[in-house]
Amino acid sequence: MSAPPTGGEQLTGVFIGIEVDQTVADDAALAGRLAEVCPVDIFAADGEAGALRIVEENLDECVLCELCLDAAPDGAVVIKKLYDGSELRRG
Amino acid sequence: MRFYEYESRRIVERAGIPVTRYGFCTTAEAAREVAAEIGGPVVIKSQVLTGGRMKAGGVKFADTPEEAAEHAAAILDLAINGHAPRGVLVDPKAEVAQEYYASVIWDGTVKRPMMLFSDMGGIDIEEVAASHPDHVGRGHLSNLLPVSDFHAKQVIARTGVTGSELTRATPILARLARLMRDCDMTLAEINPLARLDDGSFVALDAHMEMENEAKPRQKELLEELGIEAQDTREPYEPSDFERNVKAIDAADHRGVIQGKDHGFSGNLGLVIGAGGGSLTLTDAVRSQGGKPANYTEIGGNPSVAKACGLAKEVLRKDGVEKIAVMMSIVSNTRVDIVARGVIKACLELGRDPAETIAVFRIPGAWEEEGEKILRRYGVEYCDRSVSMWDAAGRAVAKIQEGT
Numbered sequence: 107m108s109a110p111p112t113g114g115e116q117l118t119g120v121f122i123g124i125e126v127d128q129t130v131a132d133d134a135a136l137a138g139r140l141a142e143v144c145p146v147d148i149f150a151a152d153g154e155a156g157a158l159r160i161v162e163e164n165l166d167e168c169v170l171c172e173l174c175l176d177a178a179p180d181g182a183v184v185i186k187k188l189y190d191g192s193e194l195r196r197g
Numbered sequence: 198m199r200f201y202e203y204e205s206r207r208i209v210e211r212a213g214i215p216v217t218r219y220g221f222c223t224t225a226e227a228a229r230e231v232a233a234e235i236g237g238p239v240v241i242k243s244q245v246l247t248g249g250r251m252k253a254g255g256v257k258f259a260d261t262p263e264e265a266a267e268h269a270a271a272i273l274d275l276a277i278n279g280h281a282p283r284g285v286l287v288d289p290k291a292e293v294a295q296e297y298y299a300s301v302i303w304d305g306t307v308k309r310p311m312m313l314f315s316d317m318g319g320i321d322i323e324e325v326a327a328s329h330p331d332h333v334g335r336g337h338l339s340n341l342l343p344v345s346d347f348h349a350k351q352v353i354a355r356t357g358v359t360g361s362e363l364t365r366a367t368p369i370l371a372r373l374a375r376l377m378r379d380c381d382m383t384l385a386e387i388n389p390l391a392r393l394d395d396g397s398f399v400a401l402d403a404h405m406e407m408e409n410e411a412k413p414r415q416k417e418l419l420e421e422l423g424i425e426a427q428d429t430r431e432p433y434e435p436s437d438f439e440r441n442v443k444a445i446d447a448a449d450h451r452g453v454i455q456g457k458d459h460g461f462s463g464n465l466g467l468v469i470g471a472g473g474g475s476l477t478l479t480d481a482v483r484s485q486g487g488k489p490a491n492y493t494e495i496g497g498n499p500s501v502a503k504a505c506g507l508a509k510e511v512l513r514k515d516g517v518e519k520i521a522v523m524m525s526i527v528s529n530t531r532v533d534i535v536a537r538g539v540i541k542a543c544l545e546l547g548r549d550p551a552e553t554i555a556v557f558r559i560p561g562a563w564e565e566e567g568e569k570i571l572r573r574y575g576v577e578y579c580d581r582s583v584s585m586w587d588a589a590g591r592a593v594a595k596i597q598e599g600t
Contacts, residue, residue: 119572120540120544166537167500167501167588170566189570190569190573
């Protein structure tokens with residue numbers, strides 16, 4: 107766990123980090139599902155290909171509902187609590 | 198909700214209290230006509246919802262209708278404390294034998310209306326109460342029982358007024374009390390109440406303030422006065438802080454934040470709320486010698502961005518050294534979300550959360566997670582075992598010690 111960030115305007119990802127397995131991120135159907143279930147719009151499905159994008163400015167809004175973990179295959183999405191170094195994942 | 202003087206006059210008049218023959222005008226020509234109808238010397242008064250009219254040149258005397266028109270034109274163009282006048286009131290210059298003060302206010306401590314009367318009118322009642330307390334009569338009224346003239350008589354008699362003056366002033370104070378209760382006023386004031394040379398009493402100036410929430414109940418009165426529903430009558434211009442907080446709240450539907458800093462100039466910023474917590478906590482800070490920089494309300498599970506936005510606005514205020522983040526025990530707002538918001542505000546402003554957050558006392562949902570976040574940034578977490586009073590006391594102590 108690194109030192110807490112300081113300074114600067116509009117910090118993102120201060121408290122929460124999200125990791126998505128690349129093979130899953132390229133799956134348009136899964137990207138759409140993640141974008142749909144997340145109540146705070148952390149996931150977006152971009153372009154015609156529907157590639158998954160993490161919306162950085164919304165990361166710290168994560169309410170730890172774990173709906174994204176339920177929507178993805180086990181281990182494909184990991185929620186990182188940057189303030190205590192712990193992780194939420196399935197499987 | 199405040200009323201202009203010309204509206205207050207009408208309210209007093211419809212309650213059966215004698216007033217002078219006045220006219221409300223929005224043009225100089227109309228002022229000339231009213232002055233001609235009145236005949237004799239008149240006074241022209243700016244109709245603004247702010248004080249200091251006389252000093253600012255918003256009150257002028259005229260001997261002729263032409264002079265009245267001239268003064269009215271000047272006053273109509275004169276903004277006072279940033280307020281453009283709604284119009285002018287043209288009033289006869291009355292021959293006054295003596296000026297009195299009469300009011301009925303809501304006494305929030307006793308939770309009952311209170312009548313006030315003084316035989317020293319025309320000046321601030323606070324000044325009279327301080328310098329001549331024996332010239333101020335007071336008496337509380339029931340919220341339910343009818344107002345009797347006897348109650349008013351007792352209050353007036355306490356100032357030493359007797360005889361025909363007492364007899365004539367009594368129904369005026371009693372009617373003022375009835376109108377205050379019937380019209381849901383928080384303040385019904387006549388100052389000065391004048392005794393003319395012939396012994397009669399008239400209200401020369403009136404000031405009325407109504408409970409905002411009573412607007413639907415008082416629809417008939419407001420319609421009669423021509424006041425539209427969207428006329429909010431803000432008592433002062435909102436500050437940048439107030440405007441910014443309102444904009445942050447409006448931009449995000451999650452949770453609710455409100456902020457006021459009118460009349461606050463302290464060094465302790467408050468990010469407080471939940472179930473009456475804001476009022477209790479502000480009082481608790483003040484009672485323990487603290488100086489709040491603002492008043493806020495936060496609750497209903499705001500987003501991190503909203504909590505952050507509020508905390509940033511509080512921290513940006515001039516003179517704010519630290520913030521106290523506190524809520525009532527009944528809060529269901531997530532502790533971790535608010536913790537993220539206020540810490541992010543500190544970080545984004547380049548301030549150390551451990552130094553900046555004097556106390557963080559929000560008991561409730563997700564408090565274990567909130568405590569982990571606060572611990573990471575060196576901020577002590579206070580749960581429900583720390584009372585609101587003690588939390589406020591800790592914040593005050595920290596800011597006074599400079600730690």
